Amino acid sequence: MSIVVQKYGGSSVADAAGIKRVAQRIVATRKKGHDVVVVVSAMGDTTDELRDLAQQVTPIPPPRELDMLLTAGERISMALVAMAINQLGYQARSFTGSQAGVITDSAHGRAKIIDITPGRIEQAIAAGDIAIVAGFQGVSQDTKDVTTLGRGASDTTAVALAAALGAEVCEIYSDVDGVFTADPRIVPKARKLDRVSTEEMLEMAANGAKILHLRCVEYGRRHNMPIHVRSTFSQKEGTWIVPEQQGAAMEDAIISGVAHDKSQAKITVVGVPDKVGEAARIFETLATTAVNLDMVVQNVSAAATGRTDISFTLPREDGQTAVTALAALQEQVGFDKLLYDDQIGKVSLIGAGMKSHPGITAKFFASLAAAGVNIEMISTSEIRISVIIDETQIDDAVRAAHTAFDLDDSDGEAVVYAGTGR
Amino acid sequence: MSIVVQKYGGSSVADAAGIKRVAQRIVATRKKGHDVVVVVSAMGDTTDELRDLAQQVTPIPPPRELDMLLTAGERISMALVAMAINQLGYQARSFTGSQAGVITDSAHGRAKIIDITPGRIEQAIAAGDIAIVAGFQGVSQDTKDVTTLGRGASDTTAVALAAALGAEVCEIYSDVDGVFTADPRIVPKARKLDRVSTEEMLEMAANGAKILHLRCVEYGRRHNMPIHVRSTFSQKEGTWIVPEQQGAAMEDAIISGVAHDKSQAKITVVGVPDKVGEAARIFETLATTAVNLDMVVQNVSAAATGRTDISFTLPREDGQTAVTALAALQEQVGFDKLLYDDQIGKVSLIGAGMKSHPGITAKFFASLAAAGVNIEMISTSEIRISVIIDETQIDDAVRAAHTAFDLDDSDGEAVVYAGTGR
Numbered sequence: 001m002s003i004v005v006q007k008y009g010g011s012s013v014a015d016a017a018g019i020k021r022v023a024q025r026i027v028a029t030r031k032k033g034h035d036v037v038v039v040v041s042a043m044g045d046t047t048d049e050l051r052d053l054a055q056q057v058t059p060i061p062p063p064r065e066l067d068m069l070l071t072a073g074e075r076i077s078m079a080l081v082a083m084a085i086n087q088l089g090y091q092a093r094s095f096t097g098s099q100a101g102v103i104t105d106s107a108h109g110r111a112k113i114i115d116i117t118p119g120r121i122e123q124a125i126a127a128g129d130i131a132i133v134a135g136f137q138g139v140s141q142d143t144k145d146v147t148t149l150g151r152g153a154s155d156t157t158a159v160a161l162a163a164a165l166g167a168e169v170c171e172i173y174s175d176v177d178g179v180f181t182a183d184p185r186i187v188p189k190a191r192k193l194d195r196v197s198t199e200e201m202l203e204m205a206a207n208g209a210k211i212l213h214l215r216c217v218e219y220g221r222r223h224n225m226p227i228h229v230r231s232t233f234s235q236k237e238g239t240w241i242v243p244e245q246q247g248a249a250m251e252d253a254i255i256s257g258v259a260h261d262k263s264q265a266k267i268t269v270v271g272v273p274d275k276v277g278e279a280a281r282i283f284e285t286l287a288t289t290a291v292n293l294d295m296v297v298q299n300v301s302a303a304a305t306g307r308t309d310i311s312f313t314l315p316r317e318d319g320q321t322a323v324t325a326l327a328a329l330q331e332q333v334g335f336d337k338l339l340y341d342d343q344i345g346k347v348s349l350i351g352a353g354m355k356s357h358p359g360i361t362a363k364f365f366a367s368l369a370a371a372g373v374n375i376e377m378i379s380t381s382e383i384r385i386s387v388i389i390d391e392t393q394i395d396d397a398v399r400a401a402h403t404a405f406d407l408d409d410s411d412g413e414a415v416v417y418a419g420t421g422r
Numbered sequence: 423m424s425i426v427v428q429k430y431g432g433s434s435v436a437d438a439a440g441i442k443r444v445a446q447r448i449v450a451t452r453k454k455g456h457d458v459v460v461v462v463s464a465m466g467d468t469t470d471e472l473r474d475l476a477q478q479v480t481p482i483p484p485p486r487e488l489d490m491l492l493t494a495g496e497r498i499s500m501a502l503v504a505m506a507i508n509q510l511g512y513q514a515r516s517f518t519g520s521q522a523g524v525i526t527d528s529a530h531g532r533a534k535i536i537d538i539t540p541g542r543i544e545q546a547i548a549a550g551d552i553a554i555v556a557g558f559q560g561v562s563q564d565t566k567d568v569t570t571l572g573r574g575a576s577d578t579t580a581v582a583l584a585a586a587l588g589a590e591v592c593e594i595y596s597d598v599d600g601v602f603t604a605d606p607r608i609v610p611k612a613r614k615l616d617r618v619s620t621e622e623m624l625e626m627a628a629n630g631a632k633i634l635h636l637r638c639v640e641y642g643r644r645h646n647m648p649i650h651v652r653s654t655f656s657q658k659e660g661t662w663i664v665p666e667q668q669g670a671a672m673e674d675a676i677i678s679g680v681a682h683d684k685s686q687a688k689i690t691v692v693g694v695p696d697k698v699g700e701a702a703r704i705f706e707t708l709a710t711t712a713v714n715l716d717m718v719v720q721n722v723s724a725a726a727t728g729r730t731d732i733s734f735t736l737p738r739e740d741g742q743t744a745v746t747a748l749a750a751l752q753e754q755v756g757f758d759k760l761l762y763d764d765q766i767g768k769v770s771l772i773g774a775g776m777k778s779h780p781g782i783t784a785k786f787f788a789s790l791a792a793a794g795v796n797i798e799m800i801s802t803s804e805i806r807i808s809v810i811i812d813e814t815q816i817d818d819a820v821r822a823a824h825t826a827f828d829l830d831d832s833d834g835e836a837v838v839y840a841g842t843g844r
Binding site for chain 1: 438441442472475476478479480482483484486487488490491493494495497498500501502504505506508509514515516521542566
């Protein structure tokens with residue numbers, strides 16, 4: 001039988017009713033003749049509640065113990081899902097990340113999957129059982145300690161397991177119908193995409209689309225695993241994430257979607273002496289703090305002063321770390337001052353068709369200008385154009401671009417969208 | 423350094439404040455120069471809440487999955503205790519039952535410890551860390567599945583671990599000061615005992631005293647491990663459970679305490695044909711249902727009828743199972759009817775001094791008679807006399823016996839007792 005891996009997010013298993021609904025769905029897939037392996041997140045807000053509990057005990061929980069704590073969340077949901085399936089007359093067995101063979105490095109809180117050794121899952125399948133696996137967690141190869149893979153990483157668990165088991169498809173269930181041309185909360189006329197290429201999905205995930213975790217898409221691409229993003233609450237087909245060559249149906253659309261990201265901040269190092277190696281010193285320092293930089297812009301040096309400004313964007317949550325590290329460097333490098341701005345956001349136009357269609361950039365910028373949006377920074381890839389703008393103008397910018405590139409749903413039917421994206 | 427194993431019950435770690443208090447206590451023990459290994463229960467009512475959640479999903483949860491679910495409880499508390507200790511500047515690491523080497527059989531929900539292989543705990547101790555271990559849980563030797571040891575079995579985990587590690591003492595912390603001569607909620611003048619022999623404690627635990635789990639006491643006796651029962655909320659010495667020969671101080675007291683048990687029921691099989699093998703058939707049937715019988719009484723056969731009545735007591739929770747099994751036997755055995763009575767209770771007088779002091783039984787029965795208590799059944803051991811009486815008369819019977827054997831606290835100071843016994 002072909003194996004289907006299904007992943008259900010926290011909102012799908014938020015309570016007993018949700019768990020029973022998910023169990024019905026799993027059993028229905030089994031009845032269609034598939035072996036089913038299920039990856040679950042923790043119920044609803046459990047992970048956040050456990051984090052709160054840790055905060056009540058200590059402001060800085062040791063990462064090993066925080067992982068031990070948080071992994072209780074999936075343990076609860078997976079056992080309950082297994083029970084609900086048994087109640088429907090099918091055998092199900094739940095497995096922790098460790099039991100499922102999710103082998104990781106030792107970086108607690110953001111561990112990377114090194115290997116999947118799903119012997120017990122394969123045994124369960126061979127015995128005719130439905131295997132329920134805890135998402136988000138694994139076991140360290142070196143220390144045998146329990147690890148977590150970082151927020152939203154249950155998607156990654158699912159795709160990695162699907163690849164290791166040679167599954168036919170990895171289905172990612174949440175409370176939204178699939179991948180949309182833009183966030184329907186901002187653009188009511190956003191359309192659900194039937195197919196998206198892996199490359200486009202990577203750009204979307206990296207630029208603010210929350211529907212799929214970036215590492216999950218990367219993993220799927222590397223292992224050529226088809227991903228089907230769909231809703232727990234309907235039977236409709238969702239969005240298929242497929243290799244580019246299979247995306248024939250996408251040829252006619254130049255632009256697949258407009259993504260936005262409100263989690264970014266901008267740091268400007270003002271008055272850096274325009275000498276060889278000064279910029280390098282700044283970025284080396286940032287590299288040691290493990291801060292992920294996104295865009296970087298160095299202003300043209302004003303010959304009169306011999307000084308230049310360097311701006312870059314980074315996740316807001318890393319802002320404090322970066323500013324502290326740079327401030328310590330001020331005397332050594334001799335720059336004038338640091339500016340920190342977290343009232344910015346990023347809007348990205350994404351589409352594989354960009355490669356063969358000139359003029360996209362001009363049209364994008366013209367649509368933003370017409371909407372009165374001022375561009376602060378620009379970055380591009382082969383299939384993406386991103387701009388940094390004022391945070392308050394993000395919604396206007398997304399809508400303007402969406403309309404300019406004919407992405408609005410022509411049926412005139414607004415999408416009903418109440419989801420959280422997870 | 424000598425090793426001290428401490429076990430903290432659910433009421434001691436019910437919230438963040440409780441967890442911090444426990445951490446202080448653990449660190450204080452460490453500062454006195456001991457290596458400390460801690461066994462924790464789940465926080466407050468967590469286990470019951472998880473059971474409720476399971477009930478919402480299915481009326482009969484598969485035992486393997488129920489164990490997977492329930493073990494999330496200790497995972498949460500142990501990680502939080504470890505965090506709180508780290509916050510105080512001491513290294514602590516938490517371990518699941520499986521990680522701590524608690525090897526059990528495969529009887530989910532009531533697994534028995536087969537072996538303790540505490541390699542990781544010993545490594546943690548050698549590294550100078552405080553080890554926090556999940557109580558109540560282990561891992562099946564055969565299936566490698568997570569198991570639970572049954573309600574209240576964290577005490578057993580603690581004693582078993584203490585024995586395996588060669589600890590100096592196993593301290594059992596709860597919200598009461600120690601073992602009392604009777605339940606202070608019934609007898610306000612009950613006294614805390616400084617020392618109790620293992621044999622007496624076994625009889626108390628088996629006959630309704632909830633302060634210590636029976637299996638824990640058995641384990642302690644078998645491995646000669648001193649157990650110190652004390653309160654998390656005070657620095658006072660509690661009660662030491664010690665081998666009989668060490669109980670010199672107990673010699674003067676003939677009776678150590680009065681235990682009671684309101685969890686029993688009585689079944690009477692009326693009109694059993696007085697033939698060889700009929701009673702055997704009844705008890706064989708009960709044995710196959712795994713019901714634990716306590717007292718058994720067969721009335722003297724009335725020669726005129728050739729029939730006899732057989733009565734026995736058992737835990738109320740097994741009542742339905744036993745009645746169903748016996749009813750199926752009625753035609754075959756040919757008895758008249760079954761009577762089921764769960765309005766009974768057991769009062770037990772316990773004391774090692776009984777062996778060498780005649781007249782205890784007479785004095786006990788006289789005190790009950792004076793209190794107007796009617797005795798339905800009697801059973802005795804070398805150091806215990808138990809009676810089955812009407813449930814409504816239990817409190818009166820306990821008080822009467824307590825006074826008759828001079829157990830009342832002569833200070834006249836009523837014990838302040840608000841604990842749940844756990």
